[in-house]
Amino acid sequence: MPPRPRARDLGLPFPGTPGPLNAITDIAGLAVGFCTLTDPARKMRTGVTAILPRPEREAMPVWAGQYTLNGNGEMTGTHWVNDAGYFLGPVMITNTHGVGAAHSGATRWMIEHYCDHFAGAHHAWAMPVVAETYDGVLNDINAMFVRPEHAVAALEARSTGPVAEGSVGGGNGMIAYDFKAGTGTSSRVAAIGGQSWTVGALVQANHGLRPWLSILGRPVGRLMPEGCLREQEAGSIIVVLATDAPLSGLALRQMAKRVALGIGRGGTPGGNNSGDIFLALSTAEPRPMPDAAPALITRQELNIHLIDPLYLAAVEAVEEAVVNAIVAGEEAVTVKPEGRICHAIDTGRLAEIFAREAG
Incomplete structure (x- = not known):
């Protein structure tokens, strides 16, 4: 079966300039991997998504900031991100009951791959970031x-x-706005101070109710009301935002806040039962491990008074990533309640909405 088209392939006129892949992997060196687990006979539809910010085997943290719009969910390691402005290792996304297993696996992987960090006499510890959304439907x-x-x-x-989208990795069992959804990604290029910087977003979209859904200002949820599954929101969305711009932990927290504006463009108010949790990271200006760093650390960072183009890039990339997650979704059968159909969005009808208005 050929892959489903991405949102831009349908003629949706998203603003801004994407990177070559229109994906979070437009950030040089950043890698994304998936383990997808599907077995209808066992009522299994789940998985794990991995984001590794740096390609090096050597342990090297990335600067980071975190923001929570609504806290009915989990993202481990964020207490340290908020205190220190950085973290070391991968970011994992899975389902709610898979957080412990994903954390254990990522920790084992770090111990085996960051040998110099964990060997020797000093005391080293692993604290990967692991986030979740609920796939129990x-x-x-x-x-x-x-x-x-x-x-x-x-x-x-x-x-x-x-980057694959839809029912892959941790996004395998996810639903957004009552359509089958899951993993989505997008990117934007912005110019500041005569230089181009890239912002990429990856979402695990499992949030929203159908009547709320708005795409580029069109009331798509009300125009396509068939097949709703829920009367009250009971999902979440995890967003990882990455950039190659040199930003401080404080500026990255401000970037993470703008994710809320990006998902808000899709119509969600951030429901009480939703875990809307966001992480922003920068791969620029590598940060040495504290025990290997000199007493005085010198680094460059972007003037935060000029940061608005990056804020806009973040909002636009997140908005498109959510729609990419939805248009990539494929029909699935529910296990709770059993036997209902979670429909994929009709991409033909979606394209017609925009073609009709353009004409």
């Missing part, structure tokens, strides 16, 4: 299918090339 989440080896498999499958 399409997956028997209490069976706890995700195991540590699946997190390792996602990391080992990583690639710096095009």
